Amino acid sequence: MKLKIETKRLVLRELLFSDAEAMFKMDSNPNVHTFLGSTPVKTIDDVNDFISDVRTQYVVNKIGRFAIIHKDTNEFIGWAGLRFVIEPENELVNFFDLSYRLQEEHWGKGYAKEAAQAWLSYGFSKMKKHNIYASIHIDNRISKRILEKIGMTQKSEYKWNDIPCAWFEITKEEYSKS
Structure with a gap:
């Protein structure tokens, strides 16, 4: 995938x-997984499996999770x-989900929001999508604040694999007004 x-x-x-x-x-840091079911990865093979799955998504769906590289240091600081x-998730299928994850030492610096x-x-201007969704653990106040700052609105609450989640959405029209 040639997209950058x-x-x-970043x-x-x-x-x-x-x-x-x-x-x-x-992903082996328990703090990073506090709101992700508290299941940090145990082996590098688990990470390689994740990367393999993401790379398959690039081919099948022409999109997926991307590395976040800090411009000044060329350091991998997370993915988004x-x-x-x-x-099916929250009674919806065939939708685009926005997500991000950062190394703990890069929290609180505005990188996730950026x-x-x-x-x-990209989703609205290049992919021409009409809705983008996100879900977070209901107690993840920081991610909730990030999603609200970028214009997303919480629409509901639901359970995903026994994890209580908040469901966010933004439409193209709402995004163009923000």
Whole structure:
């Protein structure tokens, strides 16, 4: 996949198997998984499986999660992106889900918001989508604030794999007004 998105501080590019070590550092951290079911990865093979799945999404859906690279340091600091969801979630199928995950030392610096805004812009302007969704753990106040800052609105609450979640949505029309 040749797509690359740049923001003021970040480069969003396809996930590569060479990102596995940095991803393992992030996803083996229990703090990173506090609102993700508290199931940090145990092996680098788990990370490689995730990267393989994402790379398949690039081929099948022409979109997926992308590495977040800090422009100044060229460091992998997390991932963000849109994913086409075909399994039912909150009674919806065949939708685009916005998500992000950062290494703990990069929390609180505005990177998640910057990457999420870039993906909304891409989803609405380049992909011509009419709705983009996101879901977070109901107690994840920081992600809730990020989603609200980028114009998303909480529409409902539901359970996903026994995890209480908040469901967010933004339409193209709402995005163009923000």
